[in-house]
Amino acid sequence: MNLIENIREALNSVKVNLLRTILTGAIIAIGISSLVGMLTAIDGIKTQIAESFSGLGANSFDIRNKGYSGGRAIQQGVTEKTYPKITFRETQAFKSEYSAIGSATVYTRVTGAAEIKRGSKKTDPNSRITGGDENYLNIKAMKIENGRNFSNLEVEYGNNVCVVGTEIISTLFEPNEDPINQKITVFGRPYVIVGVLEEQGGVGQDQGADRQVIIPIENASRLDRNGNFNYNITALSSDGTKIEYDMGQATEIMRKIRQDRVTMEDSFDLTKSQSVAESLEEVAGYLRMGGFGIGFITLLGASIGLMNIMLVSVTERTREIGVRKALGATPLRIRQQFLLEAIMICILGGILGVILGIAIGNLISLVIGVGGFLVPWLWMFVAFLICIIVGLLSGYIPAKKASKMDPIESLRYE
Structure with a gap:
């Protein structure tokens, strides 16, 4: 056998x-x-x-407050020196100087619990309000489904315009109603809708990306009366093969703006977007x-x-x-x-x-x-x-x- x-x-x-x-x-x-x-x-x-x-790409990096909170940097259980937050004016100065190397966007999260109104209609108090500039949508890989992005002048002067998610539109507008150039109320202020984002969805019940309102960063900074906002920067390298060099250049620019002394460590955090994937x-x-x-x-x-x-x-x-x-x-x-x-x-x-x-x-x-x-x-x-x-x-x-x-x-x- x-x-x-x-x-x-x-x-x-x-x-x-x-x-x-x-x-x-x-x-x-x-x-x-x-x-x-x-x-x-x-x-x-x-x-x-x-x-x-993935939209951030392998050739992007973030600059944020030290310790990601602007408070004390804590490493290995030891509380280190307290560093001041990155200010709005510092981010603008960095964006201006870095423009000779590559593009960058400055953004901040205003709140995640806002109520948006239009006439007698209103959303639940769980809408996100984000301040961004003309590069924000492109660098964060967000696409416009209807309308347009912010213009340079609207960002520079901080006009009351906004780009909104699809859930905001479905809640405040009728199915066949065109929301472009219509007004909504945010924090009691009227904002004109200039663009509607493509539906992004989310994981589980978190559809927060579709219920966000993006306003010009200059406009958002005016809402920061107590200086509590965290201003972040995402920068793109001009060439994916020289990202380390561009990160070094960005560090030098930011240290100069923040007036960090030669013997001092960086008063900010700079990380690759690739580290998120890792x-x-x-x-x-x-x-x-x-x-x-x-x-x-x-x-x-x-x-x-x-x-x-x-x-x-x-x-x-x-x-x-x-x-x-x-x-x-x-x-x-x-x-x-x-x-x-x-x-x-x-x-x-x-x-x-x-x-x-x-x-x-x-x-x-x-x-x-x-x-x-x-x-x-x-x-x-x-x-x-x-x-x-x-x-x-x-x-x-x-x-x-x-x-x-x-x-x-x-x-x-x-």
């Missing part, structure tokens, strides 16, 4: 015990689907978030580890169930094993037969599990708000590899038991 015959016998055994094969395969399929499903959902969510940052990948790695751990526990239960089924199968086929041994089958061939049966059952269950896992993972992503369809080729390969390993581990003990049976005693078994 050679290996080819063993494969044929294993297939025949799977067909004969079809119901048992289906039920056992279903156990494996549940384990694999939970593993592939969670990992697919995690990758789908990661892809959506990564796309949100942090995102790190978080996604932890999520994958958690998902893999949960899937492993499920597969462990499935492998125990498969081993139990195979042990029952060995007991039921004692006489068959005796006949094979009497006809000259070696212990190696007997082990091969039962191991092949276990692996085949696992692979059949794995195929079903992968299909269910991809469907479940993409369905979860769709419910959360992530668009597109993801096929996780890596996790499919890992799933099939796990199926073979589970088949080997679950089938080894039953196969070893079968190979050690005495042929005479086996033939007497009733």
